[in-house]
Amino acid sequence: MAQLSPLLKQATPVVVDHGEGVYLFDSDGRRYLDFTAGIGVTSTGHCHPKVVQAAQEQVGKLIHGQYTTVMHQPMLELTRRLGEVLPPGLDSLFYSNSGSEAVEAALRLSRQATGRPNVVVFHGGFHGRTVAASTMTTSGTRFSAGFSPLMSGVHVAPFPNAYRYGWDERTATEFALRELDYLFATLSAPNETAAFFIEPVLGEGGYVPANTAFLQGLRERADEHGILLVIDEIQTGFGRTGKFWGHDHFDVRPDIVLIAKGLASGFPISGIAASKELMSKAWPGSQGGTYGGNAVACAAALATLEVIQEEGLVDNAAARGLQLLEGARQIGDKTPAIGDVRGLGLLVGSEFTTPDGKPDTATAQAAQKEAAARGLLMLTCGAHMNVVRMIPALVVNSEQIDEALGIWADVVADVAK
Numbered sequence: 001m002a003q004l005s006p007l008l009k010q011a012t013p014v015v016v017d018h019g020e021g022v023y024l025f026d027s028d029g030r031r032y033l034d035f036t037a038g039i040g041v042t043s044t045g046h047c048h049p050k051v052v053q054a055a056q057e058q059v060g061k062l063i064h065g066q067y068t069t070v071m072h073q074p075m076l077e078l079t080r081r082l083g084e085v086l087p088p089g090l091d092s093l094f095y096s097n098s099g100s101e102a103v104e105a106a107l108r109l110s111r112q113a114t115g116r117p118n119v120v121v122f123h124g125g126f127h128g129r130t131v132a133a134s135t136m137t138t139s140g141t142r143f144s145a146g147f148s149p150l151m152s153g154v155h156v157a158p159f160p161n162a163y164r165y166g167w168d169e170r171t172a173t174e175f176a177l178r179e180l181d182y183l184f185a186t187l188s189a190p191n192e193t194a195a196f197f198i199e200p201v202l203g204e205g206g207y208v209p210a211n212t213a214f215l216q217g218l219r220e221r222a223d224e225h226g227i228l229l230v231i232d233e234i235q236t237g238f239g240r241t242g243k244f245w246g247h248d249h250f251d252v253r254p255d256i257v258l259i260a261k262g263l264a265s266g267f268p269i270s271g272i273a274a275s276k277e278l279m280s281k282a283w284p285g286s287q288g289g290t291y292g293g294n295a296v297a298c299a300a301a302l303a304t305l306e307v308i309q310e311e312g313l314v315d316n317a318a319a320r321g322l323q324l325l326e327g328a329r330q331i332g333d334k335t336p337a338i339g340d341v342r343g344l345g346l347l348v349g350s351e352f353t354t355p356d357g358k359p360d361t362a363t364a365q366a367a368q369k370e371a372a373a374r375g376l377l378m379l380t381c382g383a384h385m386n387v388v389r390m391i392p393a394l395v396v397n398s399e400q401i402d403e404a405l406g407i408w409a410d411v412v413a414d415v416a417k
């Protein structure tokens with residue numbers, strides 16, 4: 001009998017039967033509070049009736065219409081709708097299936113549009129697992145171990161990680177600007193740099209929000225040197241951070257936005273958004289794929305956007321995110337085992353550290369496992385997997401946040417003795 005690959009290691013022992021809202025149910029009927037949301041994907045909760053209905057109707061009409069062969073209505077309609085929520089000027093879209101493919105598409109486009117070979121990424125960033133995206137990923141050595149040579153032309157610059165560098169609110173701006181100076185002092189050839197790729201909040205890298213002065217400074221210098229600013233909104237887009245886009249918190253204008261995850265409540269779809277002018281610089285034949293912008297995924301994405309608007313999920317993420325962050329901070333304050341609790345909207349991470357401030361992977365993972373045993377599913381992130389992250393669906397309500405915090409408080413009290 002065939003076995004699943006040993007690569008498919010699970011963070012929890014749960015085998016899911018079905019999902020509903022923020023809950024998952026296993027085959028024995030046990031209920032779990034799902035604070036993973038499929039790694040930030042099921043934005044409207046599991047199997048939202050409107051998303052289910054839209055997908056079911058589309059399955060009966062057209063499942064696949066390959067977009068370089070024929071166009072289909074769901075893709076046209078989704079493009080129109082995304083045009084209403086994307087930053088001004090980003091009026092052209094190209095679809096793919098996964099976050100990594102969107103990163104690749106943006107990398108190809110940036111190089112073609114500028115004629116320059118290099119890109120700058122930021123320490124702790126995660127952009128995916130194709131060879132190019134792995135090379136651009138520095139949130140853990142495991143993501144690119146053992147398959148060198150990686151892609152050339154990637155420069156890694158510091159990310160304004162306030163906790164790691166010991167900044168407080170007073171000093172953050174000054175230090176962030178110094179980091180920018182350092183970036184340009186060490187960037188050997190700005191005029192050979194095609195693009196900066198940055199997440200507004202480091203996701204896999206440990207839920208670290210960026211800094212306004214840093215992002216705005218990056219924008220200014222990108223303009224000075226003709227470098228494109230690519231904002232990876234794959235984990236932070238579609239209301240996750242309590243504003244529609246993660247970069248809305250920092251009032252910065254992107255040249256390219258990468259989208260995936262929360263867009264379609266679990267159906268695989270991703271894309272890049274740019275101005276028509278920039279998008280027209282892609283070389284014919286260099287972008288594409290068999291499945292990109294699948295008709296059922298587009299229909300599910302349309303329904304997802306409708307639900308996000310109708311149910312006020314961006315505001316809900318902001319309010320519930322504050323509740324979650326404050327609750328997690330109170331729990332973190334009671335134990336020296338948690339060095340920092342941070343986040344933005346419904347992205348909240350608790351970083352486990354040893355008494356001398358080193359990453360404490362063992363305690364974080366013990367806490368994550370114990371929470372799962374008590375019915376609360378969460379994941380870890382960070383270079384050392386020592387940050388326990390909470391990332392529930394945007395439909396989560398106040399009682400469910402309280403229930404999760406209650407379990408988390410007990411787990412932390414027991415595990416971090």
Ligand code: PMP
Nearest residue numbers: 098099100126127128203234235
């Ligand atoms: N960029 C970011 C910011 C992500 O969080 C992820 C996935 N965690 C990716 C890119 C890659 O997406 P995928 O796993 O769909 O390839």
